[in-house]
Amino acid sequence: MIKILLCDDHAVVRMGLKMLLNNHSDIEVIGEASEGNEGIQKSLELKPNVVVMDLSMPHGKDGLSATTELKKLLPETAILILTMHDDEEYLFRAIQAGASGCILKSAPHDELLSAIRSVAAGNAYLHPSATKRLMEEYIGNARNGNVDTFNLLSDREKEVLTLIAKGFSNKEIAEQLVISVKTVETHKGNLMEKLQMKTRPELVEIALKKGLLGYGI
Known part of the structure; x- marks a missing residue:
């Protein structure tokens, strides 16, 4: 009720x-x-x-x-x-x-x-x-750079992003996080869409900027 x-x-x-x-x-x-x-x-x-x-x-x-x-x-x-x-x-x-x-x-x-x-x-x-x-x-602000889309990532997506930036393969990420490769691919697709990025170098760059690797740029 x-x-x-x-x-x-x-x-x-x-x-x-x-x-x-x-x-x-x-x-x-x-x-x-x-x-x-x-x-x-x-x-x-x-x-x-x-x-x-x-x-x-x-x-x-x-x-x-x-x-x-x-x-x-x-x-x-x-x-x-x-x-x-x-x-x-x-x-x-x-x-x-x-x-x-x-x-x-x-x-x-x-x-x-x-x-x-x-x-x-x-x-x-x-x-x-x-x-x-x-x-x-929101879309207009994101396109103009007025929204930090990194804040849209879930904790799991940030974990996946960190491991991608460290050079791990999807299989290795799956083993570390104890999830399936398919789930890793889903998280990867979601985070790339949220960040509006298409390549690994772009992901590495934002991981560095956000200090996910223990040091920044």
């Missing part, structure tokens, strides 16, 4: 959301709040799995401020921002505040349900148009 707290300054909106959500057997609305401070207090009291948080609440604490404070107090609680603003600025501010997701108030009911279930499961959720813009901006 996904326990939900609704935080919105419009009673009619809360009532409509409550009726919609309580019609599903895996979701239960356990509380409501009309502004951020009340949302924080109710969350501390009721311990919801997900807080559906209105972004703009003119009276009391706004959604972004409440999200920032709530994530410090209850880091395990997922916060899904509900907003009428289809705007990059609001999206980035919501993510920076600690929200697990962001969905438009105009979104279909099925999308809202999917978003709630997604963030409750520990995943992130962004409405489709936001995801597209976020990816476009």
Whole structure:
């Protein structure tokens, strides 16, 4: 059962959301709040799995401020921002505040349900148009050299990169890491894609720059 707290300054909106959500057997609305401070207090009291948080609440604490404070107090609680603003600025501010997701108030009911279930499961959720813009901006920044793609590598991919730079073959890397050669090849392909590199010399160079070999350039 996904326990939900609704935080919105419009009673009619809360009532409509409550009726919609309580019609599903895996979701239960356990509380409501009309502004951020009340949302924080109710969350501390009721311990919801997900807080559906209105972004703009003119009276009391706004959604972004409440999200920032709530994530410090209850880091395990997922916060899904509900907003009428289809705007990059609001999206980035919501993510920076600690929200697990962001969905438009105009979104279909099925999308809202999917978003709630997604963030409750520990995943992130962004409405489709936001995801597209976020990816476009990220790709643009990466191409312009404004993003360090090395930070995208997993710990295992960094291990594989280190061994590649040291001159080990795929078979030797597999033996050292106790994984299959196929898995090594998969990690190698993934890290090369993330780093946007195609040759071993390029991989050796970045391994040196990042100090993976014990010394840098």
